[in-house]
Amino acid sequence: MADEQLEEEKPKGKKKLIIIIVLALLVLGGGGAAAYFFLFASSDEPAPEAQAQEPARIRALYVRLRMPGDKPSFVVSLTDTNGRQHFMQIFAEAKTRDQAMVDALTLHMPLVCDRLNFVFSAANFEEIQTNEGKLALQQKALDAVKDVISKETGKSDVEAILFTNMVMQ
Missing domain, CATH: 1.20.5 (Single alpha-helices involved in coiled-coils or other helix-helix interfaces)
Known part of the structure; x- marks a missing residue:
């Protein structure tokens, strides 16, 4: 068992x-x-x-727009509709993604600053107190920089002009 x-x-x-x-x-x-x-x-x-x-993203490059003598800002006087004088100070940078454009901006900085001085000093004080006016001024500055650089180099790959600081009084 x-x-x-x-x-x-x-x-x-x-x-x-x-x-x-x-x-x-x-x-x-x-x-x-x-x-x-x-x-x-x-x-x-x-x-x-x-x-x-999917296109490859290229890193953005920024160039400080400086007056001769490495002055970091643009200072212009403006007049309002009442005839009162005001001052505006702008620190600006150009945005691009092309190193050749950085070199061109650096080389032609006196021309760029000259043109930007005219653009900034022609601004209307009342208009640039609004956001839309500031954006329009940025666009005018971009158009001016593109115009100068395209005349000097034959191409203009500047994407934007950025106001890193803007003071009005």
Whole structure:
């Protein structure tokens, strides 16, 4: 009778062993598949098609627009409609993404500053007290800088003129 119990227990032990081996293989296979998925299949690089469609972002470069003698600001006098005299001080920078344009702005800085002095001194005091007036003055300054640089170099890749400080009194 004891022999019969031993013979019946042996097949149950083999079944347990087979089940454990199958479960271990499933766990190892699932872990390997997950590792492959996380390491190789989902890399951070976009597909080649997405890379071709998305233009490369070039770092912005800024040039301080300075008066001769490295004076950091433009100071102009303005007159309002009542005939009262006011002063405006502007610190300005040009934004571009081309190093050649930075070099051109540096080389032709006296011409750029001369033109900007005319633009700033022709501003209407009442208009530039509003945000829209300041934006219009920035646009006029950008147009003036682009005009000077395009005449001197044949191209103008200046994106914006930024007023980093503006004081009116």
